[in-house]
Amino acid sequence: MPKMLKEVIKNLLSPPATVNYPFVKPTPVPGTRGALNWDMSRCDQCQDCERVCPSVAIKVYPEEKKIEYQPFKCLFCYLCIENCMQQAISGSDIVAEPAYTKIVKVFKTET
Amino acid sequence: MKLIDVGDVIGMSENVNTNKKYSVLPFGPQHPVLPEPIHLKFIVDEEKIIDVLPNLGYVHRGIERGCELNDYKRNIWLTERICGICNYIHGATYCAAIEKITDTEVPVRAKYLRTIWGELGRLQSHLLWLGLFADAIGFESLFMQIWRDREIVLTLNEKTNGHRIHLATNMIGGARKDIDDSLENEYKKDLNLLRKKMDALKPVFYKDSAIKQKCEGKGILSKNKARFLGATGPTIRGSGLKEDARLTGYEAYGQLDFKPVVYEGEDSYSRMLVRFDEVLQSIDLIEKAFDQMPEGPILNKNDKFPMGHTVIRTEQPRGEVFYYVEGNGTNKLTRCKIRTPTASNIPALINMLIGYEVSDIPTIVHSIDPCISCTERIVYVRRNE
Numbered sequence: 318m319p320k321m322l323k324e325v326i327k328n329l330l331s332p333p334a335t336v337n338y339p340f341v342k343p344t345p346v347p348g349t350r351g352a353l354n355w356d357m358s359r360c361d362q363c364q365d366c367e368r369v370c371p372s373v374a375i376k377v378y379p380e381e382k383k384i385e386y387q388p389f390k391c392l393f394c395y396l397c398i399e400n401c402m403q404q405a406i407s408g409s410d411i412v413a414e415p416a417y418t419k420i421v422k423v424f425k426t427e428t
Numbered sequence: 429m430k431l432i433d434v435g436d437v438i439g440m441s442e443n444v445n446t447n448k449k450y451s452v453l454p455f456g457p458q459h460p461v462l463p464e465p466i467h468l469k470f471i472v473d474e475e476k477i478i479d480v481l482p483n484l485g486y487v488h489r490g491i492e493r494g495c496e497l498n499d500y501k502r503n504i505w506l507t508e509r510i511c512g513i514c515n516y517i518h519g520a521t522y523c524a525a526i527e528k529i530t531d532t533e534v535p536v537r538a539k540y541l542r543t544i545w546g547e548l549g550r551l552q553s554h555l556l557w558l559g560l561f562a563d564a565i566g567f568e569s570l571f572m573q574i575w576r577d578r579e580i581v582l583t584l585n586e587k588t589n590g591h592r593i594h595l596a597t598n599m600i601g602g603a604r605k606d607i608d609d610s611l612e613n614e615y616k617k618d619l620n621l622l623r624k625k626m627d628a629l630k631p632v633f634y635k636d637s638a639i640k641q642k643c644e645g646k647g648i649l650s651k652n653k654a655r656f657l658g659a660t661g662p663t664i665r666g667s668g669l670k671e672d673a674r675l676t677g678y679e680a681y682g683q684l685d686f687k688p689v690v691y692e693g694e695d696s697y698s699r700m701l702v703r704f705d706e707v708l709q710s711i712d713l714i715e716k717a718f719d720q721m722p723e724g725p726i727l728n729k730n731d732k733f734p735m736g737h738t739v740i741r742t743e744q745p746r747g748e749v750f751y752y753v754e755g756n757g758t759n760k761l762t763r764c765k766i767r768t769p770t771a772s773n774i775p776a777l778i779n780m781l782i783g784y785e786v787s788d789i790p791t792i793v794h795s796i797d798p799c800i801s802c803t804e805r806i807v808y809v810r811r812n813e
Contacts, residue, residue: 319636320631320632320635320636321569321570321573321632321636323628324569324573324628324629324632325569328573334576334579346583346586346587346590347587348586348587348588348589348590349586349590349591350589350590350591350596371502371504371505371506372505392505392594392596393590393591393596394505394596395590395596399604
């Protein structure tokens with residue numbers, strides 16, 4: 318314990334390493350992989366995102382021009398973004414939006 | 429506690445007198461010392477441990493079967509989820525196995541990137557363990573200090589790959605992301621800072637009497653026993669044996685002049701020192717890798733389906749991981765056998781515990797760095813059932 322004393326005194330005089338979370342939100346590091354968003358005006362329902370998704374979190378219904386995305390299944394690997402030829406998918410900073418149930422996000426082309 | 433007839437169960441110890449009745453002390457599956465569920469039944473004679481019966485299977489997830497049902501490319505993400513802490517090395521090992529079957533040449537830069545991220549994984553794993561170990565022996569301030577320093581590594585991960593733990597940068601044939609010059613400078617700066625912080629903590633680990641009293645001479649695993657029981661990683665290196673899969677020179681280790689950290693103490697204390705020295709060694713290896721890393725492509729795509737079988741082994745923070753991958757030319761594998769380091773270390777752990785007192789259990793159990801969720805693929809069979 319005496320060997321630790323120097324560090325303990327240093328810590329006592331330095332600001333806290335943690336942030337007061339619900340009141341102070343940490344700024345996300347640039348490039349953080351967060352929840353996905355589809356721009357349906359660009360999407361051509363080619364189903365590439367569905368094919369590459371490792372956790373089967375994306376389902377495309379080409380006839381209905383609809384995409385079902387399950388954020389609680391998603392690994393946030395961003396393979397779908399890399400493979401989307403229309404660049405219709407974009408990421409965000411929000412890693413996991415809290416929810417009471419395992420929600421399914423639906424993106425639909427407005428006709 | 430209940431009394432059982434020890435003759436009913438198989439034990440590893442010669443001390444067990446089958447005519448005598450002993451007490452059984454259950455430890456786990458839920459216990460404050462254990463980060464993950466494992467059930468150990470301690471057969472004790474008053475305070476002395478006579479024998480230990482491990483009971484696993486609380487977090488079995490059927491990942492090997494999952495690997496056979498999945499598309500072989502999706503398995504990269506599945507194998508990364510075998511273990512949260514060593515996720516990168518699991519994914520890289522799986523990719524290396526598929527590359528070996530399909531004769532894919534990995535670009536040199538990608539090999540260096542894999543080495544760097546693998547060592548970053550080792551850094552964060554060892555720092556996590558050093559903190560947990562300090563917590564297990566009751567040294568709270570050291571635990572918090574180390575976990576605060578670990579944030580440096582996690583932030584580096586996040587800056588490169590977008591996530592703190594799961595890097596998701598593995599790809600068959602190379603890597604998905606690159607480290608540019610500005611990021612490289614940040615790596616060097618942050619790792620220098622981490623080295624300074626670790627140097628400040630060095631006297632605590634090397635000289636502190638509280639740690640020495642708790643760990644020195646506890647959980648002795650002799651050289652011969654370590655080899656006989658198949659221990660791996662820091663557990664065997666703490667017993668004075670120079671065993672490390674990185675010596676085979678996979679990825680870029682062959683060019684980095686790698687020498688394993690070995691301590692001769694054979695006890696929990698030397699296993700802890702091996703891990704502490706490996707933290708400093710990992711920082712050196714990453715810096716060396718940055719100096720030698722050539723420019724060039726990072727991904728060599730090959731969409732050939734795996735046909736044939738291979739065996740591959742790499743070094744994880746906890747020891748050696750072994751993969752056997754077999755494909756039949758379709759997009760699904762026929763077999764993916766994985767042996768994680770904790771599976772090889774459990775027989776050694778049982779041997780270490782015998783003869784010590786109940787109060788030494790947390791120190792000794794922690795000294796092998798148990799990662800139970802990775803291990804849930806083995807079955808212990810009782811002889812007379």
